[in-house]
Amino acid sequence: MAANSRLTIAVHALAWMALAQRQGRDELTSDQVAASVNTNPVVIRRSLGDLRRAGLVSVRHGAGAGWSLARPPEEITLVEVYDAVEREPLFGMHHTEPNLECPVGKGIRPALGSVYGDAEQALRRELGRTSIADVLRETLQVT
Amino acid sequence: MAANSRLTIAVHALAWMALAQRQGRDELTSDQVAASVNTNPVVIRRSLGDLRRAGLVSVRHGAGAGWSLARPPEEITLVEVYDAVEREPLFGMHHTEPNLECPVGKGIRPALGSVYGDAEQALRRELGRTSIADVLRETLQVT
């Protein structure tokens, strides 16, 4: 699986925004977030754009603009971030349609779809148990 | 996430082998499996090779060779298949090292590692609740 880093980037950005907020800086520009994540500001704007569409952050345009958390970090869980930035299902089906004249080829896709759905639900349930505030607390414990 | 289809291919192959076994055909060649999955036999040999290394199937070489299940389909769960064919972690970390002078950049990776580990465990636990026999039963219910 070509594991991408979208969830990592998004959670990093949110945790950094939560820390800045705690220090009195309510708004950060994509440049400032990119400096912590160590990537290009456009990558951050794309990620925060996903989070904005999901209602997790707000943005102000123009001069003196910036991003801020739309909700307290205790109330943003990782499953919301996951849903905001991850589009593809976890497991891919066949690239080419299986042989429909074989009973297995005919019925395997709905059967697998059900199993994969349950597995994704278990993953999402677990991600829902951790908030951005939790991640920030764990992060700051590394001294 | 560039979802690959390795788990799908492997489970399809195993379900087909379980059905063939029930019909008295204990051994299948990679060509026969490939005909149901509708892909190239080399793809099947690579997948079954992973499953052989994990002890889920056996193979006989030479003329009249073929693959067979190493254990009853009721005793092969999807988490074993997943572990056999999937190498990468579910979520990728940063491509480039984050800014270690930022407290978030410094501590985020171990914090995320712990969360990601729990999430993968939840996924694997769920996959462990379904066997190849379960998948085959579901598959044949599609009429």
Place this chain on the structure above:
DNA sequence: CGAAATGTAATAAAGCCAGTTACAGATGGA
């Protein structure tokens, strides 16, 4: 010995991802 099948290397085509440049659009402040 020879036919049949596996194991694997090498290669190609396609797609995804992160990074980057460029620029139009929005907006606060001088």
Place this chain on the structure above:
DNA sequence: TCCATCTGTAACTGGCTTTATTACATTTCG
């Protein structure tokens, strides 16, 4: 009003992964 600043997004690139395919050495049954 004008300008500096920042967002939103398109376009492109390089690198990597995945699947498909060809080719061939190796194994083994009859």
